[in-house]
Amino acid sequence: MVAIVSLLTGLVALSSPATSGAVRRRSITPPAGCPIPTWTVNTFNWYNGSHSLDCIHNQVDISAQGCLCGTGWCAPDPATCNGSMVNVCWTGMPNYQPWGYGPPQTLDIKFADGLTCHDQYIGYRIHDIGHGESNCGYADRGEGRIVAFYGTSDVDSSIGHMDYTLGDGHALTCDNGSSITYSGSVDFPVTCIHDADFNATCTAPVFQVPVLSYEWVS
Numbered sequence: 001m002v003a004i005v006s007l008l009t010g011l012v013a014l015s016s017p018a019t020s021g022a023v024r025r026r027s028i029t030p031p032a033g034c035p036i037p038t039w040t041v042n043t044f045n046w047y048n049g050s051h052s053l054d055c056i057h058n059q060v061d062i063s064a065q066g067c068l069c070g071t072g073w074c075a076p077d078p079a080t081c082n083g084s085m086v087n088v089c090w091t092g093m094p095n096y097q098p099w100g101y102g103p104p105q106t107l108d109i110k111f112a113d114g115l116t117c118h119d120q121y122i123g124y125r126i127h128d129i130g131h132g133e134s135n136c137g138y139a140d141r142g143e144g145r146i147v148a149f150y151g152t153s154d155v156d157s158s159i160g161h162m163d164y165t166l167g168d169g170h171a172l173t174c175d176n177g178s179s180i181t182y183s184g185s186v187d188f189p190v191t192c193i194h195d196a197d198f199n200a201t202c203t204a205p206v207f208q209v210p211v212l213s214y215e216w217v218s
């Protein structure tokens, strides 16, 4: 359940991102008799449209009103709206692509070991793509796995950051029967292509997330 001991190497904190290329760090040596995972990200794909709804950071969107007509959106004009004028950012609004907005943000991360993360913006923090913890599928979050991605899609070329926590539910077993789990971090290059509407499609070359700390799981 709860970790009893947590040991960190002195190298965990990555304070200032490098200006180019992935910052490579060596994984820790695990305690004797314990397995250590290898985390390779084969696919990284992030779509952030210039008009994707953003109810967390964009004040214009936060205050915007739309015309909810039936199960969808009509032109946001109170004079012609045959449904009701509502805030587009209210919880539970349909499909998160109100009238006049572009497709919602999406993030897809595929690890070589089979883990696949898909996130789609749905209006609250755990889906705040590019700003930290992302949705790795709720079933898996229950196991404690966390994929946190930090980055920008505003420029063609930048450095992203990922913090990865394996989670107690995915603990590995050491020779002596103790359970152990791991975390890691990495900086990696992100390349974004912008279309004529400034919709951004961002990718990263294959990268590894080094294992930088471990925790005993009881």
Ligand SMILES: *[C@@H]1O[C@H](CO)[C@@H](O)[C@H](O)[C@H]1NC(C)=O
Binding pocket: 069, 070, 074, 082, 083
């Ligand atoms: C409201 O009007 C639009 C056209 O302006 C129409 O497409 C839509 O079906 C109407 N919805 C309802 C609920 O009447």
Ligand SMILES: *[C@@H]1O[C@H](CO)[C@@H](O)[C@H](O)[C@H]1NC(C)=O
Binding pocket: 049, 050, 051, 052, 101, 102, 103, 197, 199
């Ligand atoms: C790009 O953005 C425009 C404006 O929001 C939107 O209409 C269009 O669907 C987007 N295109 C793609 C390929 O996402």
Ligand SMILES: *[C@@H]1O[C@H](CO)[C@@H](O)[C@H](O)[C@H]1NC(C)=O
Binding pocket: 048, 049, 050, 051, 129, 130, 131, 151, 152, 153, 154, 198
């Ligand atoms: C997503 O795109 C919008 C519109 O271009 C931009 O303002 C915002 O900074 C982008 N988000 C991130 C995390 O880069």
Ligand SMILES: *[C@@H]1O[C@H](CO)[C@@H](O)[C@H](O)[C@H]1NC(C)=O
Binding pocket: 031, 032, 174, 176, 177, 178
């Ligand atoms: C297994 O070994 C680790 C050190 O390698 C130790 O901390 C842990 O308490 C041991 N577990 C058991 C059940 O002896």
